[in-house]
Amino acid sequence: RMxxxxxxxxGVMVPDITNPFFSTLVRGIEDVLYQDNFIPMLCNIDxxxxxxxxxxxxxxRRGVDGFIIATSAISNEDIDLFLRKNDHPFIILDQKSFEEESDTIGTDDFTGGELAANHLKELGHKKxxxxxxxxxTTNINRRFEGFMSIYGDDATVISTALSKQGGKDSVSEIVKTPATAVFAINDELAFGLYLGFREIGKRVxxxxxVIGYDNIEMSEYVTPALTTVAQPIVELGQTAAEMLLTRIKDPKLAxxxxxxxxxxxxxFSTTHA
Ligand code: RIB
Incomplete structure (x- = not known):
């Protein structure tokens, strides 16, 4: 071959660069690439x-040496067509589910969901x-399943856009339920809840x-400081980049x-029921 x-x-592909989870992830990726004199070419995929x-x-076409893919729309066929068949090294993470024939890096989403649920249970929240x-996406679904494995029928599920606005919008539904606590499946949703609750005079x-997920930097600075499940976001980006660079240098590695x-x-956003 040539x-x-x-x-x-x-090439670095993320779903939403305005979400600090992904900008922090890219920061970690860039740290490592820089050490090896590589630069990222960033695509925001929605x-x-x-x-x-x-x-x-x-x-x-621009001849990148490898791909880091955190987006979910890509199919296995596309991976084969564009990447594997062309011997393009790649690593997929976060919103894209694990592939068998590739390097993978992830966090323990199921356990994360369980941690959030157990915390609310211990505080006495029944609904x-x-x-x-x-x-x-697969990762978020695992998180959800971890949570539901503990709360089951005592949890009302509300779906919305994965954004601050989405969190704010869901408040009108939350107040119709008997719930005393909310698990926002990411921190951005939790921030939206803060505003939504404030607007109708409800206090967190x-x-x-309210418990979030991700532990983006802002979660420590909002009032009340957000209880959340931390993903090691920078480390996730760094490790993904390290694994990819290792693969590029040694394509035959297991x-x-x-x-x-x-x-x-x-x-401080969670307390006794
Ligand atoms: O905030 C973005 C969320 O979607 C994170 O929880 C991350 O894991 C992603 O999939």
Whole structure:
């Protein structure tokens, strides 16, 4: 096969660069690429299948040395067509589910969901709401299942857009339920809940306990500081980049699989029922 000159660029595909989870992830990726004199070529994909296809084609036309993919629209067929068949090294993470024939890195989403549920249980919350996006990606679904494995029928599920606005919008539904606590499946949703509750004169945590997920930096700065389940976001980006660079240097290496732990961060948005 043709020997190509290294371009020293890596295609990085994320769903939503305005979500601090993904900008922090990219920060971690960039840290590691920089050490090795690589630079990222960043594509914001939304949840748009056509945009994702286009990004794959254009990035490979521009001769990137590898791909880091955190988006969910890509199908296994596309991975085969654009990446595997062309011997393009890649690593997929977060919103894209694990592939067998590739390096993978993830966090323990099921455990994260359980941690959130157990925390609310211990505080005595009997009825809760869980806020999820309209279309659950595999990682978010595992988180959801971990939570539901503990709350089951005592949880009302509300689906909305995965954004601050989505969180705010779901408040009108939450108040119709008997819930005293809410699990927002990411921190952005939790921030939206704060505003929504404030607008109708409800207090966090006195009226509703709120727990988020991700531990983006802002969660420590909002009032009340947000109780959340932390993903090691920077480390996730760094490790993904390290694994990809290792793969580029040594294409014959056995597939590497890494799972990073999550942990509960107790702050002030949750309290006793
Ligand atoms: O905030 C973005 C969320 O979607 C995160 O929880 C991350 O895991 C992603 O899939």
């Amino acid at each position: 020997i190509m000159k290294e371009s020293k660029t890596i 949840k748009d299948y056509m945009k994702e296809n286009n990004a794959l084609e254009e990035l490979s 809760v709401v869980v806020i999820v996006p309209h279309k659950m 945590p006195e009226d509703y306990s 597939w590497q699989h890494t799972k990073l732990p999550v942990k509960l961060i107790k702050r």
